[in-house]
Amino acid sequence: MKAAIVTIGDEILIGQIVDTNSSYIAKALDKIGIATYEMFSISDEKEHIINTLSYFQNKVDVVILTGGLGPTKDDITKKTFCDYFEDELVEDAIVLEHVRNLIEGFYKRPITTINKEQALVPSKAIVLFNKMGTAPGMWIQKENTVYVSLPGVPYEMKYLIDHEVVPLLIQKFKRPYIVHRTIMTYGRGESLIAEQIEVWEDNLPKNIKLAYLPAPGRVRLRLTARGENEEALGIALDMQIKALYELIGEIITGIDEDEAIERVIGNLLNGKKVTLALAESCTGGKIAESLTAIPGASSYFKGGVVTYATASKINILGVDKALIDEFSVVSEQVAKSMALESKRLFDSDYALATTGNAGPNKGDARAEVGTVFIALATPETVYCEEFNFGQPREKVIGRAVNKAFEMLYKEILKN
Incomplete structure (x- = not known):
């Protein structure tokens, strides 16, 4: 089965908002065995929408559109649907009652004509009840293609996908199974991994595909199997992963997105009943952001400081000014001091510290642009590693964050 995902809205095309809807929909479809064929914005x-509907007619099984269902004049999707499907708008009593209750009950204001028009839907459509907003979703089939129109507001779209669209798709279509396994690796580049697993990759069964998903300092290896028997696919993937562990097991931190290194580290810290603190400079709080994105991080993450300016390292952390004057703000000595002071400040068992030149200019440092020092204070000692991550700036910061996690992960495993 194939699907197309279409987002409607000039605000996406001019970069005013980022399209997150397509990603959510594609993941939801993938889980039920429907492959996304194309994504459009x-x-x-009117003409553009109609041309898009026509383009996908009988080319895919399902077209899911988001956007253009609001109450204002620039939202034209419903009327355009009527033109394409040779239909007319009719009032849906259930939707009207819901809109009235929402406007008069929740917002405490009289319902307007524009509000009432939200209850107008094409007569041929199956109405998808939108509990989260006033604009209902619509499901219309033409020949061999089902068209689904959803609101563009992300939380409304998500509700309709989860509670209306996916159940209907499961009910209507017989689908093959698509099973994924994502192997999380750390500390080795994509090309080197590819060389090490080349023979294994060349001998994968025809129904199993491998994709490399690299990011600075980490590579995800996604295995995808397609077939009619879900249990058999899972067994086949597990066999391939076992073989992969024999080849690169030392850099695998876990399987699937829920075992990203941040989560693995959190589980390790919790299991050992130890805590972590941070002192970030060049990474600007991104290590803390990654940690606190994991629910329950407060049980092991004591806190952190972003001492971005030289003065804040002295005044807030308590790094000795003489140390900075002698060795420079980007140095092993300063990184170690930052880690130790953070460990003291938050009374933690471990502390990570970063200081570096992310670029494009040197600033107060003597070190070359791209240079980063990462220090780790442990219950027994403190040590530091020096890296040069090159450019651009975003790459330096991303790799510094990931390398800090790698250092911490390896250190915890030692104990």
């Missing part, structure tokens, strides 16, 4: 123009 188009403008709020």
Whole structure:
């Protein structure tokens, strides 16, 4: 089965907002065995919408559109649907009652004509009840293609996908199974991994595909199997992963997205009943952001400081000014001092510290642009490693964050 995902709205095309809807929908479809064939973003123009609907007619099984269902004049999706499907708008009593209760009950204001028009839907459509907002979703089939129109507001779209669209798709279509396993690796580049697993990759069964998903300092290896028997696919993937562990097991931190290194580290810290603190400079709080994205991080993450300026390292952390004057703010000595002072400040068992030149200019440092020092204070000692991550700036910061996690992960495993 194949699907197309279409987002409607000039605000996406001019970069005013980021399209997160397509990603959510594609993941939801993938889980039920429907592969996304294409993704489009188009403008709020009648002709463009109709051409897109026509383009996918009988080319895919399902077209899911988001956007253009609001109450204002620039939202034209419903009327355009009527033109394409040779239909007319009719009032849906259930939707109207819901809109009235929401406007008059929750917002405490009289319902307007514009509000009432939200209850107008094409007569041929199956109405998808939107508990989270006023705009209902619509499901219309034409020949061999089902068209689904959803609101563009992300939380409304997500509700309708989860509670209306996916159940209907499961009910209507017989689907093959698509099973994924994502192997999380750390500390080795994509090309080197590819060389090490080349023979294994060349001998994968025809129904199993491998994709490399690299990021600075980490590579995800996604295995995808397609077939009619879900249990057999899972067994086949597990066999391939076992073989992969024999080849590169030392850099594998876990399987699937829930075992990203941040989560693995959190589980290790919790299991050992130890805590972590941070002192970030060049990484600007991104290590803390990654840690606190994991629910329950407060049980092991004591806190951190972003001492971005030289003065804040002295005044807040308590790094000796003489140390900075002698060795420079980007140095092993300063990184170690930052880690130790953070460990003291938060009374933690471990502390990570970063200081570096992310670029594009040197600033107060003597070190070359791209240079980063990462220090780790442990219950027994403190040590530091020096790296040069090159450029651009975003790459330096991303790799510094990931390398800090790698250092911490390896240190915890030692104990």
